[in-house]
Amino acid sequence: MQVGSDILSHGGRQLVITHDSTATATPMTFSLFLPPQAERGAVPLVTYLSGLTCTHANVTDKGEYRRSCAELGLAFLAPDTSPRGEGVADAEGWDIGLGAGFYIDATEMPWSANYRMWSYVTDELPALVAAEFPALDMGAQAITGHSMGGHGALTVALRHPGRFRSVSAFAPIVAPSQVPWGEKAFSHYLGADRDAWRAHDAVALIEGGARVPALKVDVGGADPFLERELRPELLEAACHNAGQRLELAVRPGYDHSYHFVSTFMADHLAWHAERLR
Template identity: 50%
Template sequence: MTTSALTRVSEQLCFGGKQIRFTHQSAVTNCEMQFSVFLPPHAQTGKVPALYWLSGLTCTDENFSGKAGAQRVAAELGIALIIPDTSPRGEGVPDDPDGAYDFGLGAGFYVNATREPFVKHYQMYDYIVSELPALVEAELPVSAVRAISGHSMGGHGALVIGLRNPERYRSISAFSPICNPVNSPWGIKAFSGYLGDDKSQWVHYDASVLLAKTQKALPILVDQGTADNFYPQQLQTDSLSAAARQSGADVQVRLQQGYDHSYYFIASFIEQHIQFHAKFLVG
């Protein structure tokens, strides 16, 4: 199946629904992008709400699809899963000059880059917020009733995007998110590379800074494993909790004893996260 804008790469039946992978040409990232979609059985008879999932460093759209085990509960609840890639890719798209895993390809950090040579392609914030939903909702049986979630770098992206665009989403959740990237080694490297040295621009992409100042936060659920080797230095969950107390926002931060940073952790709690979102997505 090829629509006016989407090219199907693969399709499999899954829990009575369809797991599909698409490519399309992006005007925002100036390259071909790929993303995956799970359409529940309910999509055969009408439009369904969507949970957008943002993955972490080194991932593509296929990690969550194959490892999280999210399709069963999404099929039961009638929720589509929209799973974008983590960065632009392809010929001419710049990477980390040293080939490191935490910058460049697979590490777009869901920001709009302003520095050369990344500004032409690394516009992942606009891609996730505007271009991808418009495309999905025009071409697929998916409504504009949305929630957003993610893991690690993607948890950072979900929190920031949801906090900055409360009118576009119903709820937010995250696993092991980078909560305070302006003070995290990962965040400092990425923001310096994509945005430059002006730290006044960094705070627009920091969930803890945004949450502390918000007057209209969506319901938020965060799970963090206590055996995560990136907790607390890179992830700085306590900063998000402090910000929630400051703003009085509706934020649940759950420390899960003994869980690490892996997809085993995500698979253990993804059903609870989708059920959390269903309260706001499904009438």
């Protein structure tokens, strides 16, 4: 690991770290906030998955999570959204390729050479931080994310129900198999077999019997992607039919940006903290 920065904030440490990833065969960068309580004992871990076009830096710079994490005693882990570097496949447009990994393991060339974000965020990165930062209580984990990262948080939690005590999302893509962003990404990364897509579709997973202990979703009422790409009503219907408890809030006037995310970040972190005690 190479520590790019280690900065004091709200009594805790905000680190940015780069390491060579086995999963993606590239260097990967993540940020990790360790609250002041980590100096005295174990602290729960909240993982945050970012959205399209983002890196670890977007939430680190704009997410406004450190004060709440310091008060609540939560560590906050934020990885990048895709592999990067010389020779890594890319494509025209901001919704495929670099910055748009969709938290899946690609099976189609040329993407399959490096786009293994599922393995990275579910296996490699948790093992790395657990080994390097013994203050992290890996038995007390929560996960959240924004947009594409909200999709990632939902699917990771649904497929690892024993790992996370709670999952939340800001403006998630809840049914990527049914919306243009997801259809474009999945057809490139996973091929034409739509049955293979269902393993990375939160609505399909819930319809198939997957469950999580606690689920919270916020969306902005003025989000320009609400009706075409996010489709929260599909998640609401799937949860209702399956008996999966869901706390869904539509926030009037808010858009898709980090102005929205940062406004409700403290609320989400407090909600997770209650379930991580």
